[in-house]
Amino acid sequence: MKNISAYFIALLLLLGGSGSARAQLIQRAENLIRTVLTENDRDSMQAAEDSPAAMRERLSRDSARMAELEQRLREMTNNELMLLAQIDNVRNEHRTADSLKLADQRHRIDSLRAITPGVPVVVEGDTLMVLYANRGGYTASERAAMLADAMLRCSRDKNMRGDTLRTLENEGYTDIMCGHKVLHTVSDLDAMWEGTTRTELAAGYVPVLAAKLQSMHRGRTFLEILSRAALFVLVVVVQYLLFRLTNYLFRKLRRYLIRFKQQKLKPVIIRDYELLDKRRLGRILIFFCNILRYLVLLTQLMFSVPILFAIFPQTEKLALTILHYILEPVRMVLVSIVDYIPNLFIIVVIWLCIRYLIKGLRYIAGEIESEKLKINGFYPDWARPTFNIVRFLLYAFMIAMVYPYLPGADSGVFQGISVFVGLIVSLGSSTVIGNIIAGLVITYMRPFKLGDRIKLDDTTGNVIEKTPFVTRLRTPKNEVVTIPNSFIMSSHTVNYSASARRFGLIIHTTVTIGYDAPWRLVHQLLINAARMTPGVLEDPKPFVLETDLQDYYPCYQINAYIKDADRMALIMSELHRNIQDVFNEAGVEIMSPHYVATRDGNASTIPADEMKGTPVED
Numbered sequence: 259m260k261n262i263s264a265y266f267i268a269l270l271l272l273l274g275g276s277g278s279a280r281a282q283l284i285q286r287a288e289n290l291i292r293t294v295l296t297e298n299d300r301d302s303m304q305a306a307e308d309s310p311a312a313m314r315e316r317l318s319r320d321s322a323r324m325a326e327l328e329q330r331l332r333e334m335t336n337n338e339l340m341l342l343a344q345i346d347n348v349r350n351e352h353r354t355a356d357s358l359k360l361a362d363q364r365h366r367i368d369s370l371r372a373i374t375p376g377v378p379v380v381v382e383g384d385t386l387m388v389l390y391a392n393r394g395g396y397t398a399s400e401r402a403a404m405l406a407d408a409m410l411r412c413s414r415d416k417n418m419r420g421d422t423l424r425t426l427e428n429e430g431y432t433d434i435m436c437g438h439k440v441l442h443t444v445s446d447l448d449a450m451w452e453g454t455t456r457t458e459l460a461a462g463y464v465p466v467l468a469a470k471l472q473s474m475h476r477g478r479t480f481l482e483i484l485s486r487a488a489l490f491v492l493v494v495v496v497q498y499l500l501f502r503l504t505n506y507l508f509r510k511l512r513r514y515l516i517r518f519k520q521q522k523l524k525p526v527i528i529r530d531y532e533l534l535d536k537r538r539l540g541r542i543l544i545f546f547c548n549i550l551r552y553l554v555l556l557t558q559l560m561f562s563v564p565i566l567f568a569i570f571p572q573t574e575k576l577a578l579t580i581l582h583y584i585l586e587p588v589r590m591v592l593v594s595i596v597d598y599i600p601n602l603f604i605i606v607v608i609w610l611c612i613r614y615l616i617k618g619l620r621y622i623a624g625e626i627e628s629e630k631l632k633i634n635g636f637y638p639d640w641a642r643p644t645f646n647i648v649r650f651l652l653y654a655f656m657i658a659m660v661y662p663y664l665p666g667a668d669s670g671v672f673q674g675i676s677v678f679v680g681l682i683v684s685l686g687s688s689t690v691i692g693n694i695i696a697g698l699v700i701t702y703m704r705p706f707k708l709g710d711r712i713k714l715d716d717t718t719g720n721v722i723e724k725t726p727f728v729t730r731l732r733t734p735k736n737e738v739v740t741i742p743n744s745f746i747m748s749s750h751t752v753n754y755s756a757s758a759r760r761f762g763l764i765i766h767t768t769v770t771i772g773y774d775a776p777w778r779l780v781h782q783l784l785i786n787a788a789r790m791t792p793g794v795l796e797d798p799k800p801f802v803l804e805t806d807l808q809d810y811y812p813c814y815q816i817n818a819y820i821k822d823a824d825r826m827a828l829i830m831s832e833l834h835r836n837i838q839d840v841f842n843e844a845g846v847e848i849m850s851p852h853y854v855a856t857r858d859g860n861a862s863t864i865p866a867d868e869m870k871g872t873p874v875e876d
Contacts, residue, residue, distance in 0.1 A: 374390060376388040376389060376390045376398070376451075377389045377390070377398040377399045377401075377402045378402065379402045379405050379406060380402075380406065381406050381409045381410070381470055381474075382470075382474065384470060386405075386409075386466050386467065386470055387463060387466065389401050389402050389405075389448070390448070390451040391445060391447040391448050391450075391451055393431075393443065393445050393447065393448075394443075405441070405442050408436070408439070408440075408441050408442070409441070409467070409470065409471065409474070410474075411439075412436045412437075412439070412441065412471060413471055413474035422436060422437055423435065423436055423441065423464050423467055423468045423471070424464075425457075425460045425461065425464060427457070430445070430446060431443050431444060431445045431446070431456070432444045432456050432457060432460040434460060434463060434464060434467065436471075441467065442463065442467070444456055444459050444460040444463065486569050486570055489569050490566060490569050490570075493562060493565055493566055493569070494566070496562075497558065497559075497562040500558055500562075501555065501558070504551065504554055504555060504558070505551070508547065508548075508550075508551040508554075511547055512544060512547055515540065515543050515544055515547060516540070516544075518543075519536060519537075519539070519540030519543070523536050523539055523540060523543075524536070525539065526539060560584050563580060564578075564580050564581040564584070567580060594665070598665060601663040601664075601665075602663075604663050605660050605663050605664075608656055608659050608660055609656065609660075612652050612653070612655075612656040615652060616649050616652060619645055619648055619649065620645060620649075623641040623642060623644065623645035624641070626638055626640075626641035627639075627641040627642055637704065639701075639704065639707050640701065640702065640704075643698070643701040643702075647698070692744045693726070693727045693728070693742050693743045693744050694726045694727065694743075696742075696743035696744045696746065696747040697724070697725065697726040697727065697729075697743040698726075699747060700724075700729075700743055700746055700747065701724070705746075705751045705753060706721050706751065706753045706755070706756070707721065707724075708721050708722070708723075708724060709721060709722075709755070710753055710754070710755035710756065710823075711753075711754040711755045711823040711824055711826065712731070712751055712752060712753050712754065712755070713751070713752035713754070714731070714741060714745075714746060714749055714751055714752075715749055715750075717731060717733065717739050717741070718731075718733060718734070719731035719732050719733040719734065719737070719739060720732050720824065722738070726743075727742070727743060728740050728741060728742055728743060729741050729743060729746060734827050754823035754826060755823040755824070757823075758820060758821050758822065758823040759821070762795055762798060762819035762820065762821060763819065763820050763821070763823050763826070764817050764818065764819055764820075765794075765817070765818055765820055765826060765829060765830055765833070766815050766816060766817045766818070767815070767816055767830065767833060767834060767837070768805060768813050768814065768815045768816075769784070769813075769814050769816070769837060769841075769848055770808065770811040770812070770813050770814070770848070771811060771812065771814060771841075771846060771847070771848060772810070772811050772847060773810075773811065773812065775846050775847075777804070777812065777814075779844070779846065780802075780814050780846065781802045781814070783837075783840045783841055783844055783846060784800075784802050784814060784816040784837065784840075785799075785800050785801075785802060785816070786840050787816070787833065787836040787837040787839070787840040787841075788800035788816055788818040788833060788836075790836045790840070791818065791829060791832045791833045791836050792829070792832060793820050793821075793822055793825055793828075793829040793832070794818040794819065794820055794829065794833070795818070795819040795820060795821060798819050800816060800817060800818040800819070801816075801817050802814055802815065802816055802817070803815040803817065816833070816837070818833065
């Protein structure tokens with residue numbers, strides 16, 4: 259009786275639960291059966307020894323035990339119901355979460371469907387379907403390529419026909435099978451993009467793929483291969499004829515250019531300079547004609563070679579690869595040009611701003627240089643060099659602003675070349691920079707200007723050119739002397755023209771007259787000679803200085819003012835001639851250099867035809 263009750267209770271426990279609750283109930287039932295069996299064995303061993311009173315007592319204990327077991331069974335049943343209720347709640351929560359997730363996915367897909375073009379699956383020029391979703395770590399593009407490759411592989415297998423396609427349902431996805439191979443996998447996400455169920459979407463794909471496989475099998479028949487071979491030969495023949503036609507047309511063009519060169523072509527002349535004569539200009543035209551011919555032939559090959567490879571399915575992918583190699587550089591160049599247009603616009607705006615600013619500064623510099631516009635403390639001869647400095651700084655500023663917008667400015671190679679060029683310039687231009695700085699300092703110090711007669715150390719001449727690096731002088735002997743600006747900065751400069759313009763330049767020469775001649779007479783003779791000289795100013799008046807009293811003669815220095823420093827050598831020469839004439843007419847001997855005369859009847863040093871015996875009066 260106890261065995262039957264225990265097994266009955268265990269059976270109820272096994273049938274009542276499910277899941278984790280059933281596992282707990284099974285464990286409790288096993289413990290209960292084990293306990294009952296153990297007690298049953300012990301009771302059967304004692305049944306032979308016990309008396310009827312003991313048996314009744316034992317039956318009473320068994321009844322109590324049964325009541326306890328029934329109570330425990332009811333508790334276990336209540337626990338099972340509670341566990342089942344919890345499981346149902348968890349399942350409902352999961353269903354709700356999945357529903358919300360699916361609704362969110364549908365909403366997101368609906369919002370993306372209008373702007374997402376999708377990836378078409380193209381097999382032999384036909385678009386079979388459009389994929390939108392990723393799956394299994396593969397993007398939509400990779401899935402489309404994998405499906406196209408699988409279609410090509412199935413088409414090469416003669417045993418695989420369109421009617422062999424079938425669908426295989428799995429948990430969360432559906433496989434489209436071609437024999438024992440998976441041709442394509444349809445997921446729930448694919449169905450959401452198409453707005454249908456996964457099963458319906460897979461069922462709709464099967465006839466499309468089957469029809470394409472049938473057409474691909476038909477395309478691999480002998481007749482199809484023969485037609486493709488004929489098309490291949492036709493393309494080759496057409497390309498050969500195009501080559502012949504192109505060469506014929508360009509030969510005619512070459513002959514026309516030769517006739518044009520001989521009859522109508524004129525040389526290129528720029529400001530009386532013949533830049534290109536007829537012969538060179540004709541050679542340039544023929545050269546560009548040949549370049550154009552090669553470009554036309556290359557363009558023909560760019561189209562014919564991919565067409566030849568695309569005729570046969572086995573080389574179709576190679577044709578696409580070749581076409582990609584040809585068109586990708588062109589596309590990259592065009593895309594780069596289009597992408598660079600905003601930067602180019604910024605560069606043009608910066609250049610225009612700097613250009614018109616420089617034009618305005620050039621106008622102002624011209625007005626200052628012509629002395630139409632006067633600024634206190636700013637000399638007219640500063641206008642041009644100051645404009646050049648400001649223009650250089652503006653161009654440097656423009657380059658600094660334009661540099662980030664140049665193509666390749668962010669590349670390491672471009673930056674490395676810039677640093678290298680800067681290093682070379684800085685190491686090799688110390689002398690050049692020194693001359694430039696010296697030229698700027700000389701400009702603003704204003705020691706001389708163009709046309710001035712100056713003296714640098716032992717060199718005297720007129721300034722004919724001032725550059726940032728050197729200054730050139732033309733000497734009175736028409737020698738052009740080039741002097742670095744750094745040398746000018748370290749030497750003393752005498753400006754004759756500046757003194758002549760402002761105060762009058764004093765020219766002077768020294769004569770020595772014997773002590774026997776009255777000094778007042780000598781003074782008057784020298785002044786008269788100076789006044790007779792063209793170029794000497796009347797006011798201020800010439801004057802004489804006695805610079806030295808030698809053993810045999812005193813030294814008289816005549817000083818006269820002139821305004822034209824460029825004629826200083828001619829004026830000095832004329833002054834010397836006049837001094838000789840005046841002294842000879844006055845009968846005064848010039849004892850320079852040393853002259854020894856013995857007055858024992860020797861003739862005078864004065865020429866006989868100029869001896870008059872009377873001094874020149876003032």
